[in-house]
Amino acid sequence: MKFRWQRRHVGEALAKLLMFLSLGLVFASLVMILWTVLSKGLPALTWQMVSQAPKGGFYLGKEGGILNAILGSLYLAGGGTLLALLFSLPLALSLETYLGNSRWGNGVRLALDVLWGIPSIVYGAFGFTLMLALGMRASLLGGILVLALLELPIMTRAMDEVIRRMPRDLELAALALGSNKREVAVHVILRQMLPGIVTAILLAFGRGIGDAASVLFTAGYTDHLPTSLMRPAASLPLAVFFQLGTPFPEVQQRAYAAALILTIIVLVVSLSSRWLAARFGRFTVR
Amino acid sequence: MTDSSPALTRRQAQEKTTRRAVFVLSLLPLVLILFVTVALAARAWPILGQYSLWDLLGGIEWRPMRGQFGFLPFIAGTLWVTTVGVLLAVPPCLLTALYLSEYARPSVRAILKPVFDLLAALPSVVYGVWGVLVVVPFVGDVLRPFFHQHLGWIPLFASSQPTGYSILSGGIVLAVMIAPFIIAVTYEVLMTAPQDWRLGSLGLGATRWQTIRYVLFRHSLPGIIAGVVLGTSRAFGETMAVLMVVGNVPTLPTSIFDPAYPLPALIANNYGEMMSVPLYDAALLGAALLLLVIVLIFNIASTLVLQRVMGRRWV
Amino acid sequence: MTPHIRVRNLNAWYGTQPALKNINLEIPRQQITVIMGPSGCGKTTLLKTFNRFFELTEGARLTGQVLIDDEDIYARDVDETEVRKRVGLLAQRPTVLPMSIYENVAYGLYIHQMRKDARSYKEAVRHYLELAGLWEEVGKRLHDPATALSIGQQQRLCLARGLAVEPEIILGDEPTSALDPISSQHIEKKLLELKSRYTTVIVTHTLRQAKRLADYVIFMYMGEVIEAGPAQEVFTRPQQERTRQYLEGLF
Numbered sequence: 001m002k003f004r005w006q007r008r009h010v011g012e013a014l015a016k017l018l019m020f021l022s023l024g025l026v027f028a029s030l031v032m033i034l035w036t037v038l039s040k041g042l043p044a045l046t047w048q049m050v051s052q053a054p055k056g057g058f059y060l061g062k063e064g065g066i067l068n069a070i071l072g073s074l075y076l077a078g079g080g081t082l083l084a085l086l087f088s089l090p091l092a093l094s095l096e097t098y099l100g101n102s103r104w105g106n107g108v109r110l111a112l113d114v115l116w117g118i119p120s121i122v123y124g125a126f127g128f129t130l131m132l133a134l135g136m137r138a139s140l141l142g143g144i145l146v147l148a149l150l151e152l153p154i155m156t157r158a159m160d161e162v163i164r165r166m167p168r169d170l171e172l173a174a175l176a177l178g179s180n181k182r183e184v185a186v187h188v189i190l191r192q193m194l195p196g197i198v199t200a201i202l203l204a205f206g207r208g209i210g211d212a213a214s215v216l217f218t219a220g221y222t223d224h225l226p227t228s229l230m231r232p233a234a235s236l237p238l239a240v241f242f243q244l245g246t247p248f249p250e251v252q253q254r255a256y257a258a259a260l261i262l263t264i265i266v267l268v269v270s271l272s273s274r275w276l277a278a279r280f281g282r283f284t285v286r
Numbered sequence: 287m288t289d290s291s292p293a294l295t296r297r298q299a300q301e302k303t304t305r306r307a308v309f310v311l312s313l314l315p316l317v318l319i320l321f322v323t324v325a326l327a328a329r330a331w332p333i334l335g336q337y338s339l340w341d342l343l344g345g346i347e348w349r350p351m352r353g354q355f356g357f358l359p360f361i362a363g364t365l366w367v368t369t370v371g372v373l374l375a376v377p378p379c380l381l382t383a384l385y386l387s388e389y390a391r392p393s394v395r396a397i398l399k400p401v402f403d404l405l406a407a408l409p410s411v412v413y414g415v416w417g418v419l420v421v422v423p424f425v426g427d428v429l430r431p432f433f434h435q436h437l438g439w440i441p442l443f444a445s446s447q448p449t450g451y452s453i454l455s456g457g458i459v460l461a462v463m464i465a466p467f468i469i470a471v472t473y474e475v476l477m478t479a480p481q482d483w484r485l486g487s488l489g490l491g492a493t494r495w496q497t498i499r500y501v502l503f504r505h506s507l508p509g510i511i512a513g514v515v516l517g518t519s520r521a522f523g524e525t526m527a528v529l530m531v532v533g534n535v536p537t538l539p540t541s542i543f544d545p546a547y548p549l550p551a552l553i554a555n556n557y558g559e560m561m562s563v564p565l566y567d568a569a570l571l572g573a574a575l576l577l578l579v580i581v582l583i584f585n586i587a588s589t590l591v592l593q594r595v596m597g598r599r600w601v
Numbered sequence: 602m603t604p605h606i607r608v609r610n611l612n613a614w615y616g617t618q619p620a621l622k623n624i625n626l627e628i629p630r631q632q633i634t635v636i637m638g639p640s641g642c643g644k645t646t647l648l649k650t651f652n653r654f655f656e657l658t659e660g661a662r663l664t665g666q667v668l669i670d671d672e673d674i675y676a677r678d679v680d681e682t683e684v685r686k687r688v689g690l691l692a693q694r695p696t697v698l699p700m701s702i703y704e705n706v707a708y709g710l711y712i713h714q715m716r717k718d719a720r721s722y723k724e725a726v727r728h729y730l731e732l733a734g735l736w737e738e739v740g741k742r743l744h745d746p747a748t749a750l751s752i753g754q755q756q757r758l759c760l761a762r763g764l765a766v767e768p769e770i771i772l773g774d775e776p777t778s779a780l781d782p783i784s785s786q787h788i789e790k791k792l793l794e795l796k797s798r799y800t801t802v803i804v805t806h807t808l809r810q811a812k813r814l815a816d817y818v819i820f821m822y823m824g825e826v827i828e829a830g831p832a833q834e835v836f837t838r839p840q841q842e843r844t845r846q847y848l849e850g851l852f
Contacts, residue, residue, distance in 0.1 A: 002679060
């Protein structure tokens with residue numbers, strides 16, 4: 001039984017070697033990306049950067065910060081998330097209680113998965129045509145609408161998966177007590193799955209705040225702080241995009257700072273949703 | 287039951303209303319897909335009326351001012367960048383997913399899985415920044431001269447320009463972006479394979495790799511392929527990160543060091559002036575429609591396969 | 602005859618939880634050895650140490666030796682796939698592979714490159730299906746998926762598959778517990794037929810099955826071997842109080 005090299009061992013060793021190399025490659029890319037953003041962004045990140053809107057001559061490297069983009073992004077993604085929640089929560093609940101694993105239910109899931117896969121630039125173009133038809137101009141509201149559209153399938157499917165992991169006994173027990181399906185949905189599932197649902201909301205928010213292509217047409221960009229739904233709003237991804245394209249190093253600095261802030265927001269959202277799921281998951285019956 | 291009783295109780299009436307609301311609500315996703323498609327098609331209609339589909343898809347001249355709308359350079363750009371990205375991404379991603387599901391101990395897995403989820407959560411402009419600062423210089427200053435010197439006689443590796451803004455840069459950025467996605471789907475597919483198969487195979491003295499190749503692949507391959515297709519369709523539509531590194535020159539590329547101009551970049555770069563030139567808006571929204579149709583076909587096919595293989599999907 | 606498997610000072614843990622405590626055993630060659638004991642006593646764990654399946658559980662570790670023909674299978678330079686080829690395992694539930702009946706049997710031959718051409722594969726598959734008493738039932742539908750078989754047939758297919766890689770030792774982890782009475786009988790009959798050629802070690806929690814099969818008995822309790830000896834002696838004159846209580850059905 002002593003080890004001797006045979007053909008199958010060669011295959012095994014080769015496979016293992018390639019796997020470690022691949023793992024290393026993927027891991028190294030992640031570290032490199034984070035390092036790039038951190039090392040470029042940290043020196044550029046000043047108090048002025050996060051507390052002020054752009055002032056005159058900002059794009060030539062003068063005074064000002066990117067508060068307009070930070071606030072704009074929070075408003076856009078926040079509004080989009082709330083709007084998406086309005087539809088996705090009832091949709092996810094009814095997927096579980098009324099549609100279940102029926103043909104119709106799975107058809108709805110397929111439609112949601114397909115929506116999820118539609119590129120954000122297409123959503124942006126669609127939103128743009130819609131706004132033209134309605135006589136709207138690029139505005140905070142337009143951006144919120146398109147982001148809601150983008151986030152809806154993500155949020156709904158994530159909730160759906162969370163709810164489906166709930167033990168069926170609880171639902172059956174409630175039904176056995178004479179509750180109807182709507183009552184089950186609202187009283188049992190909602191309460192049980194609250195942490196999971198919040199996780200889904202955070203996931204969708206994270207996607208929304210990082211998306212650039214959809215808000216490019218619909219929300220526009222402005223140097224002013226967002227004050228009205230009908231005015232254009234700046235956003236962090238576009239702040240990165242536009243400022244990185246300028247030839248002035250001082251302006252590019254701001255792109256790095258914006259990228260770092262965006263990364264931090266996304267990581268905080270992602271980590272806190274993870275933490276939430278782990279922390280509150282144990283208060284629910286499994 | 288409820289219908290036959292003359293007086294519905296309040297709760298029963300409520301339940302009935304809810305049922306109707308649920309039905310209407312469940313139509314929403316499908317309606318949205320149709321709405322997006324129809325709206326884009328309607329706006330793209332004028333250009334389809336003026337030019338034949340062949341002229342549009344096969345034309346290589348893009349001069350909106352002169353009324354020339356050839357999409358071929360952009361279609362070619364999309365195909366080039368996507369192909370390079372997917373080819374670069376698939377082997378390491380499959381191996382990584384195999385490692386995670388078949389070799390890694392649960393404790394190692396518990397550390398690595400969130401790391402990949404983190405990678406998936408990063409916004410595309412962040413990848414773009416990385417692309418501009420790291421990938422483009424690397425391709426331009428290291429890979430391009432190297433290939434030029436040693437493999438320059440192969441058209442695929444010839445360099446026509448001195449910068450790193452090229453298909454290869456776009457492909458590399460794209461590969462890293464779709465990596466977490468492909469890893470996650472492949473991993474999920476592999477995890478649906480029953481543990482008994484592994485034990486049955488290992489118990490006969492098979493190595494793990496033999497178990498993967500002869501037992502697991504048999505079941506999981508359709509799901510893995512579907513995952514790759516899904517990743518490919520993500521790559522098709524990816525806009526910002528690619529746009530930032532790919533050069534955006536509307537030519538027909540022949541080498542991975544050539545610049546390219548993918549469809550999403552075309553739309554993103556020109557939406558501003560499209561209203562001022564006749565038919566320009568129809569052409570750009572036609573590009574969006576084209577992108578949508580390709581992605582819809584890819585998505586529906588692969589999602590159906592995945593639903594069948596796994597019964598569920600969550601990435 | 603010399604013992605086939607020898608266990609020396611074997612201690613095993615799952616994490617910090619001890620699973621096996623100082624086991625010393627000698628398992629006779631070409632007989633049926635039955636390991637019995639209440640559930641959770643470590644009998645399956647002990648069985649898994651014989652084909653290096655124990656290490657597949659995370660946090661599992663052991664000290665001591667398991668010797669097969671005086672060769673320690675936990676020595677550093679041992680190839681665990683070779684061990685598993687020599688020591689076949691019949692699991693609680695049949696673990697057929699997702700392929701045809703034919704391929705299930707041919708699989709082991711193939712991965713070990715034990716045959717050269719298609720004809721000898723066919724002959725081998727037939728031979729081992731006959732050995733497991735399954736040929737008559739499946740000979741006409743070799744290329745059907747193995748999952749189409751009844752669960753009892755699946756277990757015999759697993760037996761045929763295991764025999765095909767020519768092991769010396771067959772382990773059975775409650776191999777009939779998922780089967781109906783008739784299928785269980787089939788398996789038991791096969792094991793008795795085969796015992797003159799293979800060393801067989803069976804874990805069971807039914808006393809009656811132990812009595813029907815055993816030539817040699819090991820009684821375990823709380824991770825320790827309480828008593829081991831020829832079946833006749835242990836069943837009629839148990840030396841230990843615990844063994845007597847167990848045999849009388851007190852726990």
